[in-house]
Every structure is written in C-alpha cells, then in structure tokens.
Amino acid sequence: xxxxxxxxxxxxxxxxxxxxxxxxxxxxxxxxxxxxxxxxxxxxxxxxxxxxxxxxxxxxxxxxxxxxxxxxxxxxxxxxxxxxx
Amino acid sequence: xxxxxxxxxxxxxxxxxxxxxxxxxxxxxxxxxxxxxxxxxxxxxxxxxxxxxxxxxxxxxxxxxxxxxxxxxxxxxxxxxxxxxxxxxxxxxxxxxxxxxxxxxxxxxxxxxxxxxxxxxxxxxxxxxxxxxxxxxxxxxxxxx
Numbered sequence: 001x002x003x004x005x006x007x008x009x010x011x012x013x014x015x016x017x018x019x020x021x022x023x024x025x026x027x028x029x030x031x032x033x034x035x036x037x038x039x040x041x042x043x044x045x046x047x048x049x050x051x052x053x054x055x056x057x058x059x060x061x062x063x064x065x066x067x068x069x070x071x072x073x074x075x076x077x078x079x080x081x082x083x084x085x
Numbered sequence: 086x087x088x089x090x091x092x093x094x095x096x097x098x099x100x101x102x103x104x105x106x107x108x109x110x111x112x113x114x115x116x117x118x119x120x121x122x123x124x125x126x127x128x129x130x131x132x133x134x135x136x137x138x139x140x141x142x143x144x145x146x147x148x149x150x151x152x153x154x155x156x157x158x159x160x161x162x163x164x165x166x167x168x169x170x171x172x173x174x175x176x177x178x179x180x181x182x183x184x185x186x187x188x189x190x191x192x193x194x195x196x197x198x199x200x201x202x203x204x205x206x207x208x209x210x211x212x213x214x215x216x217x218x219x220x221x222x223x224x225x226x227x228x229x230x
Contacts, residue, residue, distance in 0.1 A: 009128050009200035010211040054214070061133035063196060077130060081214030084127065084158060084199025085118055085170055085190060 001026075001072035005034070008079035011055070014048050024070070031057045032066030034076060054081050086154050088138050090129060092161040095171055104153040104175040114182035115173040116190050120163045123203045125212075127160040127169070130198040134158070141192040145174070148188065149181040156189065158199065188225055195222040 006019045028037045035057070039049035049055060058077040059068050070076060087103075089095075101113050138156050145151055153175040163169060172189045176182040201212040 006130075008130055008198065009202070058130070058133060058198070061130070061136060063137070077133070079130070079198060080200060080211065082195065082198050083201045083212040083214050084129070084197050085194035085218075 001070075003034075003070060003072065004075045005038075006075065006077040008077065010080050011048055011078055014044050016044075029070055030066065031059065031064055031068045031070060031076065034070060035066065035078070038078075049078075055079070056081055086139075086142060087156070088135055088142065089155075089157045090131075090134050090138075091157065091159060094159070094168060095157045097168075097171060097173075100155050100157065100171060100173055104155055104173055107152060107175070109177060110152055110175045111177045112179040112182040113173060113175045114179065114186040115171065116186055117168055118170040118190075120165050120167045120169055122165050123205055124162070124164050125204065126162050126202045126209075128200045128202070129158075129160045134198050137197045138193060141189055141196065144192070145185040145188050149185040150176050150178075151181065151185050152176050154185070154189070156193070158193070158197070160199070191218075191221040191225060194218045 002021060002023050004019060005022050007015050007017065012018050028034055035049050038045050056079055057064055059070060060075050097115065097117055101115055105113055142154050142156060151174055155173045157171040159169055172186050174182045174186045195218050202209050203212060
C-alpha cells in the first residue's frame with residue numbers, strides 16, 4: 001500500500017527531505033513497524049530512528065502511539081518531541 | 086473562538102478587546118510568551134498545528150466556563166523580545182479564565198506540533214523538549230475542577 005510520510009524539524013534535516021511517497025510491504029501496517037522499516041535503511045535513518053531516540057508520530061494529523069495502524073493513503077508524520085509555546 | 090498560526094506579530098490589546106465585547110464577560114486572562122535572549126526559527130506542521138490547538142481549546146471549554154478564547158502562535162524567524170504566543174480567555178469570573186488560560190498554555194507546549202531552532206554564535210541547534218513541560222500538562226489529568 002502507498003502512504004505519504006512527512007518529517008519535521010531535526011528529522012527533516014538529518015534525513016535531507018521533508019516528505020516521501022512510500023510503497024509499503026503488507027506486514028508494515030503500524031506506525032511502529034513503519035519506524036522499524038525506515039530504520040532498516042541504515043546510515044542516517046538508523047540513527048534517527050534508533051530505539052532510544054525520542055520520536056513522535058501522527059497519522060492523518062492526529063498524534064498516535066506506535067501501535068496505531070496505517071492504511072493506504074494515510075499521511076504519517078515523524079517528528080521530535082514538540083517545543084512550541 | 087479564534088485560532089491563528091501566523092508569521093505576523095499580534096496586538097495583545099486588540100485581541101483582548103475582541104473577546105471582551107459581550108457584557109456577560111467579567112474576566113479576561115491572557116498570557117504572552119516572548120523570545121528570551123536568542124534568535125530562533127519556529128517550524129510547525131500546517132493543518133495539524135491548528136487542529137491540535139483547537140482540540141486543546143475545546144477540552145478547556147469542557148472543564149471551565151469559557152465564553153470566548155483566542156490563541157495565536159507565530160512561526161518563522163523571531164528575534165529576542167519578539168512575541169511568540171498569545172492565549173486569551175474570556176469568562177464570567179476570573180477563576181475560570183485563569184485556569185483555562187494556564188491549561189491551554191500547558192497543553193500547547195506538549196501537544197501542538199511546533200519546533201524551535203536557536204541560532205547562536207556557535208551555530209544553530211534544535212531545542213530539546215523539557216520534562217518539566219510534560220509534568221505541567223500531566224498535572225491537569227489529576228486536577229479536575
């Protein structure tokens with residue numbers, strides 16, 4: 001299935017892109033699985049998505065936990081803990 | 086209710102007056118956050134940021150008697166002393182206005198998608214989230230009016 005993945009702030013800079021369209025294998029159907037899928041690319045991806053790095057996620061602009069499911073056409077965003085205000 | 090995420094500055098007096106017109110309003114509490122001592126760039130997630138703030142304001146409206154509310158948060162490049170954020174709450178009485186204003190600000194810090202990057206002489210660095218901000222928001226889960 002196809003999803004749109006967005007990256008913000010330090011993740012966007014480290015990964016050198018604000019977003020990408022991604023074709024996911026059938027078993028990558030949660031936010032946690034997608035994070036692992038991206039980490040497996042190695043290099044900068046491995047360090048940005050290392051298990052000990054605090055990364056937050058949103059699906060269709062709603063903040064979610066790693067167990068949240070992903071379906072075709074979703075917009076999934078990864079970003080660091082927020083620092084506004 | 087007014088929620089704005091914008092590059093431009095805002096006028097506290099005008100915003101407070103705008104939510105004070107109803108003669109049943111007896112109290113307006115407002116908070117303005119300022120840039121402390123370093124230039125910064127604020128990034129946000131267009132669309133999600135506005136809806137996250139809207140949800141926080143609605144949650145506040147479920148807890149206290151909020152008659153009107155304005156939240157303005159800036160993004161882009163900001164200099165020391167610039168205004169970053171405004172939360173203004175109108176209510177019949179001060180207790181509701183104070184509490185709702187603080188609640189909105191506390192949740193905004195932990196759940197609205199904004200990220201600050203500071204520009205210092207040694208280079209630019211992303212600001213790390215603070216545990217004390219999480220604790221400030223958590224406290225409202227225990228304290229219900």
